Amino acid sequence: MPSKAVGTGTFFAILIFYLMEAFRQLNFAYGSQIMAEVLTLSGQVVFGAIIIFASIVARFVAHAIERNNDQGTRVAAPLVRIAIIILGTAIGLRFMGLADDIINLAFGLLLGAIAVAFALAFGLGxxxxxxxxxxxxxxxxxxxxxxxxxxxxxxxxxxxxxxxPQSGSFEDRNDVRDVVDTPRF
Structure with a gap:
C-alpha cells in the first residue's frame, strides 16, 4: 500500500529528526552529525527513487507516439520508451550518489557504440x-x-x-604583397 510506505517513511524521518535534536541537546556533536548525514542520505535516496519512479511516464509518451499510426512510430515508440527509462534510472541513481563512475562509463560506452555502429553502417552498408x-x-x-x-x-x-603546386618559398606566392605593404612597428 502506498499510504503505508509513506507513513513508514515519515515515521523514520521524524525519528531521525528526534535523535538529531536529542544528540544536540546532550552536546553530543558527533551523534548529531551522524544523524544529519543519515537524514541527508535518506533524502537523496528517496528523491532518487521518486525520479526513477517518474520514468514510468515513458509508457505514456510511447503510447502518444504510437497513436500517430505511421510506419516510423512502430520503431520510434519502443526506442523512446527505453531511452526515457534508461535516462530516468541513470538520473535517479546519480542523484542518490550511487555508481557515479559506472553511469559515466556506461553512457560513454553507449555513445561510443552508437557512433561505431553509425560509422560501420555508413561505411559498409x-x-x-x-x-x-x-x-x-x-x-x-x-x-x-x-x-x-x-x-x-x-x-x-x-x-x-x-x-x-606551390613552391616552398614565401615570395613565390600571391599573398606576399599583403605582408610587404603592412607597416612594421
Whole structure:
C-alpha cells in the first residue's frame, strides 16, 4: 500500500529528526552529525527513487507516439520508451550518489557504440550513398573553384587551389604583397 510506505517513511524521518535534536541537546556533536548525514542520505535516496519512479511516464509518451499510426512510430515508440527509462534510472541513481563512475562509463560506452555502429553502417552498408554524397559535394565545389580534370578512374576532380603546386618559398606566392605593404612597428 502506498499510504503505508509513506507513513513508514515519515515515521523514520521524524525519528531521525528526534535523535538529531536529542544528540544536540546532550552536546553530543558527533551523534548529531551522524544523524544529519543519515537524514541527508535518506533524502537523496528517496528523491532518487521518486525520479526513477517518474520514468514510468515513458509508457505514456510511447503510447502518444504510437497513436500517430505511421510506419516510423512502430520503431520510434519502443526506442523512446527505453531511452526515457534508461535516462530516468541513470538520473535517479546519480542523484542518490550511487555508481557515479559506472553511469559515466556506461553512457560513454553507449555513445561510443552508437557512433561505431553509425560509422560501420555508413561505411559498409552505405558505400554507394557515400559515393554519391561525395560526388555531389565535389560537383558543387568544382563549379565554384575552377576547371575540372578527369582523374585516374574517370571521375571529375577539382583542379583549383587544392591541386595547384606551390613552391616552398614565401615570395613565390600571391599573398606576399599583403605582408610587404603592412607597416612594421
Amino acid at each position: 552505405g558505400r554507394d550513398a557515400a559515393g554519391t554524397a561525395v560526388r555531389r559535394m565535389l560537383d558543387g565545389a568544382k563549379s565554384s573553384d575552377g576547371p575540372a580534370v578527369t582523374g585516374a578512374r574517370g571521375e571529375e576532380t577539382m583542379a583549383g587551389s587544392l591541386n595547384r
